[in-house]
Amino acid sequence: MNEIANLQPSCIWRNFDALTKVPRPSGHLEKVQQFLLDFAKRVGVEAFIDEGNNIVMKKPATPGMERRKVVLMQAHMDMVPQKSPESNHNFETDPIETYIDGEGWVRAKGTTLGADNGLGVAAIMAVMEATDLQHGPVEGLITADEETGMFGANDLPKGELNGDIMLNLDSEMWGKFVIGSAGGVDVDTTLDYKEVETDPEDAALKVTLKGLRGGHSGLEIHEGRANANKLMVRFVREAIETCEARLVSWNGGNMRNAIPFKAEVVLTMPKENVEAVKALVDDWKADFEDEYKYIEENIEFFAEKVETPKTEVPVEIQDNLIDAIYACHNGVVRMIPAYPDVVETSSNLAIIKIENGKAAFKILVRSSREDMKDYAVKTLESCFNMAGMKVEASGSYGGWDPNPNSEILNMLKRIYKEQNGKEAIVQVDHAGLECSVILEKYPNMDVVSLGPTLLSPHTTNERCQISTVEPFWKLLKQVLIEVAGEVNRNLF
16 A cells, blocks of 8 residues: 555545546546546445536435535546656556655655645545544535636536535645635637748757746746746847847747746757857856746756757747747736735746747736736737737636635634634635636535645645645534534525
8 A cells, every 4th residue: 555545634645545546637537537436436425427527426414414504525636747857657547656755745756746636636535435424415526627727617517516615625725714716817829830941051959948946827926936938038039149040949838827847949050050059058047047046946958959950930930939928928917906915917928839830829817807817818919919929818717706704714714723723814815716617606605715735736846745634634524513513594
């Protein structure tokens, strides 16, 4: 048995361990869906796949507690598939390899851990299989493809859930209750072009920037972490201007909601300018290291010779694309005036792919205000329109408006203080949670988000603090007991 399955509380860690063995990257969820259905059948609870490809579980109340409020626990089944450059992990077939690092954290070997939001799923499983837990009627909603656009939540049918209270289990700091979150929208820009022949006498270099921290494009966007695409464009522009370089291809980032930690470009140049381009790489590496000396510790920036390709990007297209990447806004737009420590609006230039006659950029805009979300989108549209690119916005979802007078929030705060001897933190997050989307379909639910401590999600440094899982489970159990002690007056 894996060492993490022996951690306490075993009901959560054992189920999380089982979940890590099931491939579940966003967009490839058939295996985990079947896993969850088989689990439900084994423990004797109702379960089904709905029209949004979500898994819904329903467990009857403890005898005598049938007329209590229904508690809906919600998490998402997919995980962000990030891996280190040296890893050969296949997210569609291979299990996640977990380990305990000796400092109180569970991590994965060379990949994301999937605790975002596997621990939430494991907690739902723990409640569903429990035979010694007092509770009213409980439901589990395990959504599909949250990380790539909240598709499961967006396609959630009305009328299939009965929850009066929803506990979203996708927050990432123990002792913090989230009561609001940002909305978001995907921005995609594309351009088709006709490649031109490369001068056969030219040389070619592949230039790689990697080792950046990356991170969550909502929770960590304000920390000033380097964006690999935005750093790379500074070098590429100078290489074009001073070394007669030409752009062949660009591959940067791989997840829309992750700050890109790696980018690669292939450039051609006259053979006599190869050493000058290499020197430029060294110069920019030194500049980046100095610029980010308090943030990025492992910057790698190097060039290696490759076979000269037969085609490259035409000059006029190349220049327009470089200008667009340079000008594209990335990072924080503004903070929330009423909560000056919380980001209101941001954008993340996540993915750039330029090759084989096609250019495509993917950006995630987040905002807790619809007007500012629209402003950020229009800003990006204006930038890319000048480059002749097609711009499309899709997958928009609204923000979750906080309710500081929530009954379940007040219960959670009271229980947390009783169990831990201190006050909980209540706040609004810049991360995108599914709560807003679900509330649009079930507006009468009382909602709070919580979870154990998880750091660096969406990166290979993702880790869960072991010591926070047991008190999280203790709190969850007590909430279910206390809700079960209150008769649902709406039934009379």
